[in-house]
Amino acid sequence: MIYIKQFSYEPGEHEAETASNSYLMSLIAIIVGLPLPIINLIATLIFYLSNRKSTYFVRWHCTQALLSQLSMLFINSYGFCWSVSIIFTEETITNNYIAYLIAAIIFNLTELIVTIYTAIKTRKGIHVEWWFYGPLTNIICKSKS
Amino acid sequence: MKKIITQGTITILLFLVTCFALSQIEWIAVFKVQQITDKTEQKLGDLFWEVFKKSEKEIKNIKVVNSVDTIVTHICKANKIDRNKFKIHILNKDEINAFALPNGYLIIYSGLILNSENQEELTGVICHEIAHIELNHVMKKLVKEIGLSVIISMTTGNSGAEVSKEAAKIISSSAFDRSIEKEADIKAVDYLTIAKVNSEQFANFLYKLSDKENEATKYLTWISSHPDSKERAEYIIEYSKGKLTDYKAILSSETWVKLKEELKL
Numbered sequence: 001m002i003y004i005k006q007f008s009y010e011p012g013e014h015e016a017e018t019a020s021n022s023y024l025m026s027l028i029a030i031i032v033g034l035p036l037p038i039i040n041l042i043a044t045l046i047f048y049l050s051n052r053k054s055t056y057f058v059r060w061h062c063t064q065a066l067l068s069q070l071s072m073l074f075i076n077s078y079g080f081c082w083s084v085s086i087i088f089t090e091e092t093i094t095n096n097y098i099a100y101l102i103a104a105i106i107f108n109l110t111e112l113i114v115t116i117y118t119a120i121k122t123r124k125g126i127h128v129e130w131w132f133y134g135p136l137t138n139i140i141c142k143s144k145s
Numbered sequence: 146m147k148k149i150i151t152q153g154t155i156t157i158l159l160f161l162v163t164c165f166a167l168s169q170i171e172w173i174a175v176f177k178v179q180q181i182t183d184k185t186e187q188k189l190g191d192l193f194w195e196v197f198k199k200s201e202k203e204i205k206n207i208k209v210v211n212s213v214d215t216i217v218t219h220i221c222k223a224n225k226i227d228r229n230k231f232k233i234h235i236l237n238k239d240e241i242n243a244f245a246l247p248n249g250y251l252i253i254y255s256g257l258i259l260n261s262e263n264q265e266e267l268t269g270v271i272c273h274e275i276a277h278i279e280l281n282h283v284m285k286k287l288v289k290e291i292g293l294s295v296i297i298s299m300t301t302g303n304s305g306a307e308v309s310k311e312a313a314k315i316i317s318s319s320a321f322d323r324s325i326e327k328e329a330d331i332k333a334v335d336y337l338t339i340a341k342v343n344s345e346q347f348a349n350f351l352y353k354l355s356d357k358e359n360e361a362t363k364y365l366t367w368i369s370s371h372p373d374s375k376e377r378a379e380y381i382i383e384y385s386k387g388k389l390t391d392y393k394a395i396l397s398s399e400t401w402v403k404l405k406e407e408l409k410l
Binding site: 071075088089093094095096098099100102103106107131132135136139 | 146148149152153155156160163164165167168170171172173176178289
């Protein structure tokens with residue numbers, strides 16, 4: 001799922017800290033305690049935009065964090081809408097709904113654990129690439145040099 | 146690029162397979178969702194009935210109760226519905242009204258029986274209310290009208306008597322959605338047909354009410370809670386067309402007359 005790779009250069013102390021923070025931003029919703037799935041994405045997006053002119057290492061990790069949040073947004077939004085429709089409309093709780101929620105929780109938890117692990121590793125200047133998101137980030141985020 | 150597509154597809158598939166695999170488990174039974182829902186409904190029904198019992202006088206005259214019970218039992222037996230889940234109560238009130246409460250409570254006002262020209266009209270309204278209970282419309286309406294939070298606070302005993310009264314008022318005198326009413330009407334016609342009761346009389350009752358619809362009278366609650374009586378009567382007639390004509394009266398004409406006489410006393 002996650003691969004530790006050699007980055008094109010050795011990141012500095014400050015770079016490692018900023019890159020690590022991009023992952024911590026995606027955990028903000030847990031701190032805020034809001035059930036709205038979009039909060040994570042907005043926080044990560046703001047961090048990404050404020051760091052888009054930063055160094056390659058920082059940009060790379062901001063992009064990976066943003067992409068992972070984007071896909072979680074789809075899963076969580078669908079679950080959120082489903083829950084709202086159960087509360088406010090005639091929709092009832094079904095097996096499929098509970099199954100979807102559990103699947104969403106499993107994926108969110110996996111993402112959370114991987115995010116915390118990556119934040120710790122990145123803080124030490126170690127470059128971590130995720131399954132699917134890593135190669136995708138490599139295409140989107142290019143070195144300026 | 147190929148690697149990304151493959152990994153992306155695997156991730157999506159993994160999510161879908163997880164969802165599918167998890168959906169094979171009977172979560173509703175595992176989490177006892179049904180039991181919790183049933184318990185809530187039971188509590189709410191009892192709570193509402195307490196409100197009506199305190200504010201209105203219940204008719205316990207054995208002849209009246211037995212006659213209405215005969216109609217309900219006949220409908221249930223013919224349609225293979227469990228009769229025991231219904232709790233029928235007749236209240237002494239001039240309003241032309243009947244309504245269903247959670248947990249199978251069916252409340253009929255004496256005004257409705259007195260204003261029904263024949264037993265088929267009354268049977269039609271009873272069938273309509275039974276359909277609401279059978280199709281689980283009552284709880285849906287409650288959630289929509291008073292909100293889930295109020296229901297939870299009522300069942301956990303955190304709300305005052307005023308809230309219960311207000312909610313009881315809503316459930317007895319406000320309308321269901323038009324589509325829900327239609328669903329209950331159609332189901333009622335099915336019940337009537339199977340029980341060999343003339344459903345056209347039910348439509349006639351609605352026609353009759355629609356004529357009075359413009360009269361501002363406080364006695365016609367069933368109209369205000371069931372709008373568009375004329376339109377409803379029309380689709381009931383349309384749906385009833387070509388159905389069975391071999392009708393049988395549930396109560397003998399003497400019993401029906403006696404029922405009304407007892408209520409007039």
